[in-house]
Amino acid sequence: MNKISKLLKNDNLDAWSSKLGTFQLGLPTQVKIQGSENKMGSVNPGVKALLHPARFKRILNVRDLKHVEKLPVGYQKFYKEWREREPEPVHWIPRQEKWERNAETGEVKPVQNIPIPTKYPHQVHDGLWGGEGVVQGLVKKAKYRSPVPRFWVPKLQESVVYSEILDKYMEIVVTERALRLIDENFGLDNYLLKTPACDIQSLTALKLKRRILLALANKDFSHGDVKRQEELYEKYKQYVVPREEAEWYGLSVKEAVARFNVLEKNAKAAEIKPLKYQLRLDLLQSLDQVTVTSAKEEKSSSWMSKLNPFSKPENAEKS
Amino acid sequence: MWKKVFQPFIENPAFFQPLRTTYVVKRRFPAGLVSPGRMPSLRKRHMIYETLSDNQYKPQNINILLRKYVEDIGRPGEVVSIKESKGRFLILTKMAEYASAENVARVNTSVDKDVANFSSRYAGSTVRTLSEFVLNISMNKENPWTLEPWHIRSAFRKAHVHVPENCFTMPSEPISGPDMALEGKEFFITVTINNTEKVPVRCRIHHWTTQPQDRLPPVRDHWKFPVDLISPKDEEIAKLLPRLTPPELVPDDGPACLRNKRKRIG
Numbered sequence: 001m002n003k004i005s006k007l008l009k010n011d012n013l014d015a016w017s018s019k020l021g022t023f024q025l026g027l028p029t030q031v032k033i034q035g036s037e038n039k040m041g042s043v044n045p046g047v048k049a050l051l052h053p054a055r056f057k058r059i060l061n062v063r064d065l066k067h068v069e070k071l072p073v074g075y076q077k078f079y080k081e082w083r084e085r086e087p088e089p090v091h092w093i094p095r096q097e098k099w100e101r102n103a104e105t106g107e108v109k110p111v112q113n114i115p116i117p118t119k120y121p122h123q124v125h126d127g128l129w130g131g132e133g134v135v136q137g138l139v140k141k142a143k144y145r146s147p148v149p150r151f152w153v154p155k156l157q158e159s160v161v162y163s164e165i166l167d168k169y170m171e172i173v174v175t176e177r178a179l180r181l182i183d184e185n186f187g188l189d190n191y192l193l194k195t196p197a198c199d200i201q202s203l204t205a206l207k208l209k210r211r212i213l214l215a216l217a218n219k220d221f222s223h224g225d226v227k228r229q230e231e232l233y234e235k236y237k238q239y240v241v242p243r244e245e246a247e248w249y250g251l252s253v254k255e256a257v258a259r260f261n262v263l264e265k266n267a268k269a270a271e272i273k274p275l276k277y278q279l280r281l282d283l284l285q286s287l288d289q290v291t292v293t294s295a296k297e298e299k300s301s302s303w304m305s306k307l308n309p310f311s312k313p314e315n316a317e318k319s
Numbered sequence: 320m321w322k323k324v325f326q327p328f329i330e331n332p333a334f335f336q337p338l339r340t341t342y343v344v345k346r347r348f349p350a351g352l353v354s355p356g357r358m359p360s361l362r363k364r365h366m367i368y369e370t371l372s373d374n375q376y377k378p379q380n381i382n383i384l385l386r387k388y389v390e391d392i393g394r395p396g397e398v399v400s401i402k403e404s405k406g407r408f409l410i411l412t413k414m415a416e417y418a419s420a421e422n423v424a425r426v427n428t429s430v431d432k433d434v435a436n437f438s439s440r441y442a443g444s445t446v447r448t449l450s451e452f453v454l455n456i457s458m459n460k461e462n463p464w465t466l467e468p469w470h471i472r473s474a475f476r477k478a479h480v481h482v483p484e485n486c487f488t489m490p491s492e493p494i495s496g497p498d499m500a501l502e503g504k505e506f507f508i509t510v511t512i513n514n515t516e517k518v519p520v521r522c523r524i525h526h527w528t529t530q531p532q533d534r535l536p537p538v539r540d541h542w543k544f545p546v547d548l549i550s551p552k553d554e555e556i557a558k559l560l561p562r563l564t565p566p567e568l569v570p571d572d573g574p575a576c577l578r579n580k581r582k583r584i585g
């Protein structure tokens with residue numbers, strides 16, 4: 001666990017989620033073809049034969065989806081952005097042209113960009129990799145040699161990043177690509193707010209984005225420095241989302257379910273009121289009535305007035 | 320014409336990769352075409368990849384906007400292009416900002432630009448280096464001599480500083496020797512940088528012979544300790560320069576290299 005996740009742990013909002021910790025989800029290796037939609041859903045039975053059963057299970061992601069269906073719209077929106085949206089190609093270059101002509105035969109064929117699957121190991125969630133992942137494939141080293149497996153792994157380094165809105169310096173594992181993306185977007189806040197969740201991938205970075213979004217939604221940052229806060233709010237105005245969405249942003253499915261359960265439990269608890277409160281109210285009201293009536297009675301015939309020798313009798317003036 | 324020549328390169332994104340630190344791979348055997356609504360039939364041969372670009376780090380330059388004067392880099396309000404690692408450090412330490420259009424417009428109005436107006440980018444650090452400098456001038460112990468500009472020029476050259484003779488002024492009173500009263504004592508010359516900045520430089524005379532038995536005993540770290548002046552008139556100049564603070568040494572400490580080792584053990 002690195003420092004940034006420790007930092008996030010201290011947040012009250014994430015207190016309940018820190019108990020659960022981050023965990024690994026199924027990997028989004030859905031394959032989509034340009035200009036076509038899969039009628040069969042995300043998986044075609046034709047691929048089943050090619051894949052290892054365990055990998056096939058991960059593609060389906062059924063376990064997550066059945067939970068996400070029950071969760072509120074705010075989380076469903078985030079989940080779609082994070083898991084179902086196609087990330088921008090990082091490890092391969094899509095071809096821009098639509099058609100291709102064979103130089104010899106003059107035959108024209110369409111160009112289809114079939115993505116090269118990228119894996120996101122659980123270490124992604126501890127850092128900020130800028131959309132990079134691990135590519136698993138084979139390499140053919142010589143003409144008569146059989147292909148051997150190879151993993152193309154990003155180069156990681158520890159670095160410090162600074163968030164303008166949170167006004168915090170954070171130590172985090174990054175890749176050079178992530179640092180350059182931050183530079184291109186003129187700062188970490190801009191990078192996180194502009195980039196969709198599927199291109200950030202990392203839960204740690206998404207939690208950071210969640211804190212930024214919440215700070216913007218609540219309009220509570222810059223340590224109460226109103227002038228600075230107004231300045232920054234004006235700068236990041238276009239990225240402000242409603243609080244309901246910001247609260248569900250950047251949570252893993254397990255965390256979202258836990259949060260949902262807690263909220264539901266609280267709502268139920270608020271509905272069910274113990275009978276003692278009603279009884280207490282009734283008793284107090286009845287006591288009030290008793291005191292009022294008794295006070296009236298005392299006024300009309302108080303024994304003190306009878307005892308006091310100096311008090312004038314009611315009919316003294318008359319006589 | 321050039322446009323036609325470069326057109327195929329411009330259109331092919333493989334020739335223009337903005338990020339050279341990321342692995343980019345390509346299928347060696349391209350996958351076949353598929354009809355819409357179907358998954359591509361990927362075989363083992365479609366998993367064979369070729370590496371297009373490596374993840375080796377090649378440093379780039381980054382444009383930053385300076386908020387304060389940074390030695391050897393620039394003055395406040397200036398947009399400079401420097402190595403990205405250095406630029407990131409300056410931005411994190413709030414010495415600089417990203418050179419976005421908004422930042423440039425904001426900083427140009429607020430920053431005081433009349434700070435550190437040196438004649439060139441490196442003049443500031445040259446002034447600082449020379450003011451902390453102690454120039455050792457080795458003179459002959461046996462034959463008579465009078466101090467001349469070329470003596471000082473060659474002494475500078477021995478210290479890896481190349482100074483032409485027209486760039487410094489000699490002391491007003493001539494110095495001649497060999498005179499053991501001058502040994503290890505200080506006088507000043509004034510070096511002019513780019514015909515604008517003037518810096519006094521400490522010079523010390525040391526007597527030297529070719530005969531090893533006649534040479535003076537070595538003094539350890541002699542440039543770190545303040546010494547007497549040759550002429551008392553120079554005291555005013557000496558006050559202008561930063562003071563030499565002698566290091567705290569334990570007697571019989573041995574040479575510097577061993578001393579450091581001992582410190583590490585202790």
